[in-house]
Amino acid sequence: MSKLPIPLPALSIVIKIVVVVLALAFISEKSGELGTLDFTAGDTWANMKVVSLFWLTLLPQGFYLCAVWAASNVFGRIGRGDAFGPAMVKGLRETGSCLVYGAVLAIVIIPTLYPMLSEHFRGVRYNPEIESVTIGLVGIVLYLLARQGQALKAELEQFV
């Protein structure tokens, strides 16, 4: 396999640093919005519910950041020449899974849970935004590619 001009192990570390910075910036930005929420004076339970629902809506982004973290591990393994080894396949699967979980949260779970908990609405709602659907499908493709790559590697190893 020809060497890439990009130092992938170094890129892996850079991506991890970027993820940490993005996560901290995201939490900081969203914490600032806490003050704008509709709190009820004296009702701790209702206020806790409001805060929990607020953080619930941020879960998809959390999973996307986890996917980027898992992807940075994959970059490091590619850089070390680990072609579809068990660790790399696990990294690809984790990346794909996190993308899918984030997408499912954004498309179905949060649109359903939020009105259920805040307005006691019953029933399934979904929000098929292009970004979330795309991310989810890319996650599925990554997961399937990892499995396929593992199967191909196992077959190749049967050639001496």
Next chain:
Amino acid sequence: MPVRVTLDVMLARRKIRAKDLAAQVGISETQMSLLRTGKVKGMRFDTLSKLCLLLDCQPGDIMEYDADQGDLTKGED
């Protein structure tokens, strides 16, 4: 009928140990054992050329094949 590996015959003729041959060819002892017992799916040409060089033989000296019409349809599943 698959191709049969007759590597053991050449190893005995040349009085070389399988372990030493594996090390010189650059494959593991496990892979050498699988190769000798015919449990591999295939062999790379560079492995075959190394074997032939080290054993001073031709590919036909370490493999045998008995014609079988059934081989035409195998591997299509």
